[in-house]
Amino acid sequence: VCPRQKEGRRAGRKQDAARLPASAQSGPPEMRADGPNWTPLVNPFRRGSGDSPDRGNPFRRGRGGEGEHFPREGTTGRYLILLRPGAVETAVRILGQSADVKVSRAADFGSRAVDAAALGSAEAIVFDDLEVVTVSTDPDQLLAIMTAGARTSAVLAIEPERIVEAIEPAVPASALSDESAVTWGLQRTRAVSSRYTGRGVRLAVLDTGLDLQHPDFADRQIVSQSFVAGQDVQDGHGHGTHVAGTACGPATPSQPPRYGVAVGAAPYIAKVLSDQGRGNDSAVLAGIQWAITNGCAIISMSLGTPLCDVPEQPFSRVFESVARRALWAGCLIIAAAGNDSARPGRLCPISHPANCPSIMAVGAVDESLQIASFSNTGLVGEGGQVDIVGPGVSIHSAWPSPRLYQTVNGTSMATPHVSGLAALHAEANPFVRGGALGWLLLGSASRLSAQLRDVGAGLAQAP
Amino acid sequence: VVTLRVVIGIAEDYRARLAEVVDHLTRAGLHVERVLDAIGVVTGSVQADAAPELRTVPGVESVEPDRTVEAQA
Numbered sequence: 055v056c057p058r059q060k061e062g063r064r065a066g067r068k069q070d071a072a073r074l075p076a077s078a079q080s081g082p083p084e085m086r087a088d089g090p091n092w093t094p095l096v097n098p099f100r101r102g103s104g105d106s107p108d109r110g111n112p113f114r115r116g117r118g119g120e121g122e123h124f125p126r127e128g129t130t131g132r133y134l135i136l137l138r139p140g141a142v143e144t145a146v147r148i149l150g151q152s153a154d155v156k157v158s159r160a161a162d163f164g165s166r167a168v169d170a171a172a173l174g175s176a177e178a179i180v181f182d183d184l185e186v187v188t189v190s191t192d193p194d195q196l197l198a199i200m201t202a203g204a205r206t207s208a209v210l211a212i213e214p215e216r217i218v219e220a221i222e223p224a225v226p227a228s229a230l231s232d233e234s235a236v237t238w239g240l241q242r243t244r245a246v247s248s249r250y251t252g253r254g255v256r257l258a259v260l261d262t263g264l265d266l267q268h269p270d271f272a273d274r275q276i277v278s279q280s281f282v283a284g285q286d287v288q289d290g291h292g293h294g295t296h297v298a299g300t301a302c303g304p305a306t307p308s309q310p311p312r313y314g315v316a317v318g319a320a321p322y323i324a325k326v327l328s329d330q331g332r333g334n335d336s337a338v339l340a341g342i343q344w345a346i347t348n349g350c351a352i353i354s355m356s357l358g359t360p361l362c363d364v365p366e367q368p369f370s371r372v373f374e375s376v377a378r379r380a381l382w383a384g385c386l387i388i389a390a391a392g393n394d395s396a397r398p399g400r401l402c403p404i405s406h407p408a409n410c411p412s413i414m415a416v417g418a419v420d421e422s423l424q425i426a427s428f429s430n431t432g433l434v435g436e437g438g439q440v441d442i443v444g445p446g447v448s449i450h451s452a453w454p455s456p457r458l459y460q461t462v463n464g465t466s467m468a469t470p471h472v473s474g475l476a477a478l479h480a481e482a483n484p485f486v487r488g489g490a491l492g493w494l495l496l497g498s499a500s501r502l503s504a505q506l507r508d509v510g511a512g513l514a515q516a517p
Numbered sequence: 518v519v520t521l522r523v524v525i526g527i528a529e530d531y532r533a534r535l536a537e538v539v540d541h542l543t544r545a546g547l548h549v550e551r552v553l554d555a556i557g558v559v560t561g562s563v564q565a566d567a568a569p570e571l572r573t574v575p576g577v578e579s580v581e582p583d584r585t586v587e588a589q590a
Contacts, residue, residue, distance in 0.1 A: 262588060293588040331588035335524045336551060336560035338586060343553040357586045371579035372526040376556045383555075390589040406584060464590030 132215040133196060135187040141208035142182055148202040149178050155191060155199070188215060231421060237313045238421045239300070239445030239471050245315045245478065248516035252316030252477030257302055258345035258353045259470065260338060262294035263287040263325035265454035269308040270299065271321075278323040279344055281337040290329030292453050296460060297356045298323060299452030301470035302477070309459065313451045315474025315516075318481070322350050327357060335372075338407070342376060346383050351480045351487055353380070354473035355389040356466035358405030361438075362394045365402075369409045369438060377412035384487035388414045388473045390465035391440050392430040402430045409438025414492050417509060418446020418468040425508040429465055432507040440510040441492075442499050444468030444475075472514045482517040519565040522583035523547070527557040531576030535559075538576040545570045 137145050149155040156177040178189045189196065196212070203209030231238035240246045264271065264278065266288055278287040289295045302321045303314020324341035327333040338357065345353045361367050377387050392405030408415035417440040418426040426447050432439035446468030453460035472495065479494050480487065486494055499512040525547075531538050535554055542559060543549060546567030551560045560583060563571060571580045 291588070293590055296590070327586070327588055333586050334522065335581070335583045335586065336522065339524060339553055339556065339558050339560060340551055343555045343558070347555050356589050358589050359584045359586050370581055372524050372558060372581050375526045375578065376558060379556050393589050405589070406586070462590050466589035469589070 128216060130215045132188050132190045134213050134215050135189060135199070135203075135209055136211040136213075137185040137187065138208055138210050139185060142180060142185055144208040145187055145203075146180055148199060148208060149180075149187065149189070155189060155195070233311050233450065236311050237445075237450050239449060239467075240312065240315060242421070242423070242445055243315070243471060243475055243514055244516045245471075245475060246312070248478055250478040250481045250517055251305070251318030252302065252474065252481050253318035255316065255319045255352070255477040255480045256322055256345075256348060256350040257316060257319040257473060257477045258322040258324060258341070258348070258350040259294065259298045259301055259473075260324045260326045260341040260345070260353060260355045261289075261297050261357065262291040262327045262329060262331060263289035264298050264321075264323045265289045265295045265452070267455060268295060268452055268458070270304050270314075270452055270458075274304065274321065276321050276323060277348065278325070279341075280325040281340045281344070282325050282328050282333065285325065285329060287323055287325045289325075289454050291327070291331050292457075292460065293331055293356070293466065294323070294325065294327070295454050296449075296451045296462060297354065297466055297470040299470075300449065300467060301354050301474040303452055307452075311450065313449075315471055316477035319474070319477040322348055333357065335370075335407075339372070339376060342380060342387065346380055346385050350385055351491065352473050352476045353385060353387045354470050355387065355407070356464070356469045358390055358392045358408055360392055360394045360402065360405055361409065362400075362402035365433065367406075369411070370407055373407040374410040374412055377407075377410050381412060381488040381492075386414065386476060386488060386491045387412075388416060388469055388476060390469045391415045391417045393418075393428040393464050393466075395428055395430050397425070397427040401433065403433045404430050404438030404440065412489075414441045414472070414495070415439065415510075416441070416465055416469045416472045417443040418463070418465045419443045419502070419504070419509065419513060420447035421445070423502055423504070423513060425504050426463065426465075426468075428463070429468075429508065431505075432510075440508060442472055442496060442511050442514050443502070443509045444471035444514050446471075475514045475516050478516050520562050521565050521568055522550075522562045523560070523568065523571065524581050524583050525559045525561075525571065525577055526579040526581075527559065528576050528578040529557070532557045534576065538574065541574045542571060542577070545574055547571060 146157055149157050158179050160179055160181045178187055180187050231241050236246045280287045302316045302319045305317040324344055326337040326341040380387055389408035391408050394402035404415050407413055417429040420426055446465055447463050448461055449467035450461045476495055495514055496511040498515050500515050501512040502509045539552055547561045547563050549561040
């Protein structure tokens with residue numbers, strides 16, 4: 055429960071290169087046939103259409119008036135011709151005879167690699183294995199090729215060859231984020247650049263409560279309830295204020311940086327953990343019921359029971375049934391995977407109740423998108439998988455007065471990032487709730503090169 | 518005698534008759550703490566020797582110990 059200080063802040067920057075798509079790491083890029091979709095811009099070869107040869111031909115010079123430039127922006131001036139299977143020899147003949155194009159075979163360059171300089175000088179290069187031809191020719195000559203192709207059915211599609219570039223990492227790998235205005239977690243999940251704020255979405259946080267006097271929540275409409283006997287919602291611990299701050303802290307806190315994801319969401323604060331940071335299943339279940347009956351679309355639970363010492367223990371049938379009923383009621387439960395691991399030596403399974411299949415289990419990554427050393431993992435045959443990860447190392451957020459702010463680590467911190475992002479998706483998609491909302495979170499997550507069992511679908515992203 | 522705190526899951530087709538199930542659980546020895554009708558759960562405590570009896574109550578899907586949970590930071 056103690057704040058961990060700045061662990062892993064400067065560790066491991068090497069994964070960014072590995073995240074580049076393979077196609078961007080080996081060239082030349084002009085040779086790629088897997089990138090652009092082979093959707094013909096037109097099909098000029100369809101017989102019997104009654105169209106004139108020029109009608110709908112995007113390659114024809116002069117169409118579209120004087121504003122049109124050749125080649126088009128983002129294209130090389132060359133063309134990619136997709137051949138009918140088995141039509142390579144026919145195409146070579148057409149190119150050589152009908153259109154008088156100088157033809158080279160890619161195989162002739164040897165060792166299955168084409169010299170980029172040679173590419174520039176040849177007029178047509180045939181990639182036998184791909185059944186693709188690249189042609190550098192003017193549009194009139196191309197039209198002759200197309201006409202010949204139409205007679206022989208050798209050509210399936212012709213597209214302008216696009217200029218492709220290596221995709222740069224969204225954040226430079228060499229620099230730590232500037233957190234003067236916005237926390238790294240909001241930057242990496244793109245919460246800060248989203249047009250959505252979770253407006254109108256009810257987001258329940260089940261934890262140690264909230265500092266109701268915190269200046270950052272002073273003008274916020276907050277619905278709250280305590281399920282801890284003898285304690286009110288006022289957070290006497292700090293954990294609850296921190297996670298609620300991450301999930302739905304304000305757009306403009308009393309002191310920068312901004313740390314809240316769903317700044318427009320309606321916070322529903324259920325105190326289910328005591329001021330000592332402990333609680334039990336029955337209080338959590340009571341909090342879940344309260345959130346569902348209040349129409350919350352998301353329940354964020356930065357809590358759990360470690361299963362490291364009882365790894366074979368099955369997930370709770372009660373919580374699984376409850377989670378399914380919640381999904382049916384349009385409510386997605388998101389819970390912390392747990393902090394019991396100590397990489398590289400000790401890996402612990404997902405905690406209860408995040409190990410239930412119908413509860414979204416959240417692991418933690420650091421700023422360089424490496425798995426946090428403490429983040430629990432999916433262990434084969436032992437129940438429970440990490441579904442998604444969120445920022446969970448060196449997380450700045452709210453803390454009860456007089457401290458006001460604190461930087462801590464944990465899957466507890468990752469969880470409200472994902473919950474807040476869920477609220478953004480819920481606002482963006484008013485008819486998507488329950489399991490479908492979870493599906494949207496997983497589908498839009500940014501895939502990571504880390505181990506699947508550690509990070510699941512990857513880093514949650516804002517819509 | 519040891520008293521156990523338990524959480525009890527109620528089968529879907531018994532949720533409409535939850536009050537009956539709760540009555541039955543009470544007679545079987547459960548001291549009911551909460552009836553959570555929106556999620557089909559009953560919580561409470563029971564003497565350890567009576568705990569197996571709860572599983573035989575019609576409509577009871579699962580009986581589990583009320584575990585301790587902690588903040589994950």
